[in-house]
Amino acid sequence: MKEANELERIIWIHNTIKTGSLSKEDYLFKFGGKKERSFYRDLTKLQNYFHAPVQKMKGKYVYTDKTFELPQMLVSQKELAALFSALSIVKRYKDTPIYSVTKRIVQKLADDSILNELFGYNIGNLNKKEIALDWDIFNRIAEAIINNKTIIIDYHSLNSRERSERKVDPYHLYTYEEEIYLAAYCHKNKEIRDFNLNRIYSIKETNETFSSNFDRKKYFSKKNWGIIKSQKIEKVRLKIKSSEVEWVIEDFPNRFKKVSDESEWSEYEIETSLSDEFVNWIIFIGENIVVVEPKYLKTKILEKMKKILKNYKIDIL
Numbered sequence: 001m002k003e004a005n006e007l008e009r010i011i012w013i014h015n016t017i018k019t020g021s022l023s024k025e026d027y028l029f030k031f032g033g034k035k036e037r038s039f040y041r042d043l044t045k046l047q048n049y050f051h052a053p054v055q056k057m058k059g060k061y062v063y064t065d066k067t068f069e070l071p072q073m074l075v076s077q078k079e080l081a082a083l084f085s086a087l088s089i090v091k092r093y094k095d096t097p098i099y100s101v102t103k104r105i106v107q108k109l110a111d112d113s114i115l116n117e118l119f120g121y122n123i124g125n126l127n128k129k130e131i132a133l134d135w136d137i138f139n140r141i142a143e144a145i146i147n148n149k150t151i152i153i154d155y156h157s158l159n160s161r162e163r164s165e166r167k168v169d170p171y172h173l174y175t176y177e178e179e180i181y182l183a184a185y186c187h188k189n190k191e192i193r194d195f196n197l198n199r200i201y202s203i204k205e206t207n208e209t210f211s212s213n214f215d216r217k218k219y220f221s222k223k224n225w226g227i228i229k230s231q232k233i234e235k236v237r238l239k240i241k242s243s244e245v246e247w248v249i250e251d252f253p254n255r256f257k258k259v260s261d262e263s264e265w266s267e268y269e270i271e272t273s274l275s276d277e278f279v280n281w282i283i284f285i286g287e288n289i290v291v292v293e294p295k296y297l298k299t300k301i302l303e304k305m306k307k308i309l310k311n312y313k314i315d316i317l
Helices: 006-018 024-031 036-050 077-092 099-106 113-119 123-128 135-146 242-248 276-288 295-309
Strands: 054-057 060-063 149-157 162-176 179-186 191-196 200-209 233-241 257-261 265-273 289-293
Touching: 006 024, 006 036, 006 060, 024 036, 036 054, 135 149, 135 162, 135 200, 162 191, 233 242, 233 276, 242 265, 242 276, 276 289, 276 295, 289 295
Parallel strands: none
Antiparallel strands: 054 060, 149 162, 149 200, 162 179, 179 191, 233 265, 233 289, 257 265
């Protein structure tokens, strides 16, 4: 049986609530008992994207407004996602220099790739919450990108814990985990770096221009794990509990290559950067995953766990 896509699941949730109420168990029975995270994700999207009046009462989900209906649109899932992104963008840019550009994009929604090309490979994340951002800075950076103009940013780095001026050639704006970032060539570090726009305090324009062969698709390679792109890509071998594989790799199933399959554990390979974000993901999965290789990744995990454990004490009665 073909697995239901996100839009089909959301429509099923809506119809179920409309005819009475919905429990988490109803969803898991319908779509598989190991998709608990998908249930909450779908329910959140029903509320945020469609403004559904969902409320939990006595362990079940109901509509506070019984007359609520989903919009009747004969569009594909991609077109629907593009529509939500576009409407959000146009609303934010009203009375700004690029409002007319975004308005024209909405009129070309039949080709949703236009949005990705102009605003970022995962611009849909903008819909997840109201983003607190200095949109004047955003617009000035966008203009510098269009005109290939070098800029100087007053930036606060989390790594160095310092605030300093950085001369950069801005290449691309994109979103990651509900934050907006600038991919730019940093003249100080002599490489492309990612700058969080919420940590840019001011911008100075320069008279300098630049040319680049920035390859957006290559830069956002799926082999990277998290925001840091400059780290070395390495092969990692993992063991995942066979009974938990589905939810462990649910968000990125195509990145894991199965090596062997045993009754209790399944072995997988993945090529990725061994960033702190990857280490944190391993720790989050907990007892359901074990690193086989490389050895020094095990060491990184153990060191992180020791630091965590130091913050806890168990009082023996």
